[in-house]
Amino acid sequence: MNFTISKRARTLSMALIGIGAVATLYGVLTDHSEHHQRTWSALLVNGFFYLGIGLGALFFYALQNATETAWSVLVKRVYEGIMSWIPIGAVVMIIVLAAGSMHIHHIYHWMDSSLYDPADPNYDPIMAGKRAFLNQPFFWIRTLAYLATFVFAASWFRKQSLRMDQETGDSLVRRMLMNYRRSALFLVFFAVFSSTLAWDWLMSIDAHWFSTLYGWYVFSGMWVSAMITGVIMVLYLKRKGYLPQVNNSHIQDMGKWVFAISFLWSYLYFSQFMLIWYSNIPEEVTYFQDRINEHPVLMWVTFFINFAVPMVLLMSRDAKRNPRFLIGVGTVVFIGHWLDVNMMVMPGAAGHDFHHGLGLLDVGMFALFLGLFITVVFNALAKAPLTPVNHPYLEESVHHQI
């Protein structure tokens, strides 16, 4: 059965885009920060957050292929839909990074070439020491390599999945095994790229500071956002009468992923925080000082939402099987991870322009991106049968029971 976008969903996403665009425009016009740094930072936050959802879905999809997981076959089209956002997210990232390269904004302080010139008063020996990695040509090679890999992998997986619908017997199994090998290969690349892209795009905002755990922390945030988006999407589709074979066990398993990856995120977040807090070394602790001193409420609320809310509310089996409850908790944690990306980017990128915290600009841009995201993902979902027609594990997935 093919998915058709309901009128209400279309109106809602259009309304989100419209309201978001107006709020964003208002925010941009009232943004008096130098070089519109505040606006560019908000664009980076939302560009990265939504791209991260696409990447999390792509990673999860490859993980399911590489582990030959059967239960998730029924919902694989939903993740393919979420992956369809990746090209657009990539374009947004390129716009933000290119603007930085052209000195339209100064989110990336290290892009200033005077830091590396010993004769210049701006000379920064620490940054000069990092020049082998943080220099513009290499940065762009890396960025384009990540984005090209992700865009290519997402479209390749999608094409294979659509081809499987037309196949049966041996050729179907062969294609599944090819998916299995390519997914394993992709995961190797993703393991490296997910860490280095976090260094390049986010950690290099505070270029003096570094944390070896940062890549995993960013990755776990992307992953859990993707898991939440996936389960909310499946519950929505199910309520609309699609995906009739998805049963309570599938929903519970998807809820478990939200629960488990929330823990992974909390574990990494806390590990990073605790070690830096404990050792209290000046060059490390500045990162948290900026955040705890300037934005204590935002910082602790973010941690609380992303850790305690899923832990307490999604622990029981009944909670993970209750669609309304799962959507409610999922939405809260989704916003929590958007706040988390804000906390990664804003204090370093917008600095004192972020003193008043989040405003209409941020919320507006969030809504604008959400509307676009829903439109793009729903259009991708509508293009192919929501339930895969052929897959060697389809039958097993239909009978999934835990």
Add this chain to the structure above:
Amino acid sequence: MANKVIYAVYDDPEQLKDGARKLVSAGIRVKDVFSPFPIHGIDPIIGVKRTRLAIASFMFGITGTCLALLGIWYFNIFDWPMNIGGKPSQALYKNLPAFIPVTFEFTVLCAAHGMAITYLIRNKTLPGMPARNPDPRTTDDKFIIEVRTADNHGHEPQGIEGLLQGTGMVEFNERAC
């Protein structure tokens, strides 16, 4: 009439499920099912109540958290305050991040051990306990439905055997109990 216990032996868990369904729909209470491995979906058929092991595990975990925090507070704050890494221990909440790893580990330890031991006690399978298994073959390749006539007044063993005829049952044993 003496009470009897009936063992219906199967080769295949799916056929056993069919047999159990047939018994239950005839109003017969199935006492238990023995199997070398967990059979998916057997619990709702024979009316096994949902396990409360998760709740017990949560309680053990919370106990662990409280014990760990109490212990740390007593050792490191109350009885013998120590200054470690420039962080004097004056209050538990001020040094909480440093205590979280231990608290976390102790929570996991208590939850995991508590749950495992509760499970073994509840199943009467602690090491050294006598085996309650009616037939050693259920630890290998046989599946058994146990029905007690004491639970099912008005049902004769012959009738039960007749019900299970044709469901793939390979043996039908009666024993006095």
